[in-house]
Amino acid sequence: MEVFECVKTLSSIRSFVTGDVPEEVIGEVMESGRLAPSARNQQPWEFILVTDRGVLKGLEKYCTSGKFVSEAAFAVVVLTDPSSKWHEVDSTRAVQNMVLTAWGRGLGSCWIGMIDKKGLAQYLGIPGSLNILTVLPFGYFDDGLSGHGKSRKPPHEVFHLNRFGVKPGD
Numbered sequence: 001m002e003v004f005e006c007v008k009t010l011s012s013i014r015s016f017v018t019g020d021v022p023e024e025v026i027g028e029v030m031e032s033g034r035l036a037p038s039a040r041n042q043q044p045w046e047f048i049l050v051t052d053r054g055v056l057k058g059l060e061k062y063c064t065s066g067k068f069v070s071e072a073a074f075a076v077v078v079l080t081d082p083s084s085k086w087h088e089v090d091s092t093r094a095v096q097n098m099v100l101t102a103w104g105r106g107l108g109s110c111w112i113g114m115i116d117k118k119g120l121a122q123y124l125g126i127p128g129s130l131n132i133l134t135v136l137p138f139g140y141f142d143d144g145l146s147g148h149g150k151s152r153k154p155p156h157e158v159f160h161l162n163r164f165g166v167k168p169g170d
C-alpha cells in the first residue's frame with residue numbers, strides 16, 4: 001500500500017480473527033521498529049516478540065485497557081531505555097513504523113496504554129532498568145472493523161499558514 005494511503009486508512013483494531021502470520025511479515029514488522037530514526041541514533045529501545053499462545057493469553061492480565069491482546073496472532077512489548085533523553089519519542093516512532101508496515105500487510109494493531117507495568121515486568125523477566133512503553137497486539141481482522149473514516153479535528157482547527165492564527169485560505 002502506498003504510504004499516504006496507509007496513513008489515511010490506518011485505524012486501531014481491537015478484535016482479531018484467527019490466522020497465522022507468515023514469519024517474513026513478522027520479520028518486516030520487527031525490522032520496521034529496529035530501523036526507526038532516533039535522537040543521536042541512540043536507539044533506546046528493545047522489543048519482545050510474543051508468539052506463544054500461552055504467553056499471549058498471559059499478557060491479558062497486565063494489559064488493563066487491551067484485554068484483546070490475548071486474541072492477537074502476535075504481540076510486541078516495546079521497552080525503552082530511560083537513560084536516553086528522548087527514549088519515549090524515539091520509541092513511539094518505532095511503534096508507528098511497525099504499525100504502518102503491519103497495516104500495509106493487512107494486519108491491525110492498537111496501542112495499549114494502561115498496563116500493570118510491574119506485573120508485566122515480572123511476568124516477562126524485564127529488567128528494572130527498562131521502561132515498558134506499550135504492548136502492541138497484531139493480527140488479521142474483519143474488514144468491517146476498519147474504514148469507518150477517521151474522527152479528527154478539522155483542518156481549520158489545527159492548521160496555520162506562515163504564522164499562528166492565519167488560516168490557510170484567509
Ligand SMILES: Cc1cc2nc3c(=O)[nH]c(=O)nc-3n(C[C@H](O)[C@H](O)[C@H](O)COP(=O)(O)O)c2cc1C
Pocket residue numbers: 010011012013014065066110111112113114150151
Ligand atoms: C498513546 C496512546 C495510547 C492509547 N491507549 C489505548 C488503550 O489503552 N486502549 C485502546 O483500546 N486504545 C488505545 N489507544 C488508541 C486510541 O484510542 C486511538 O488511536 C484513537 O481513538 C484514534 O482512533 P484510530 O487509531 O482508530 O484512528 C491509544 C493510542 C495512543 C496513541
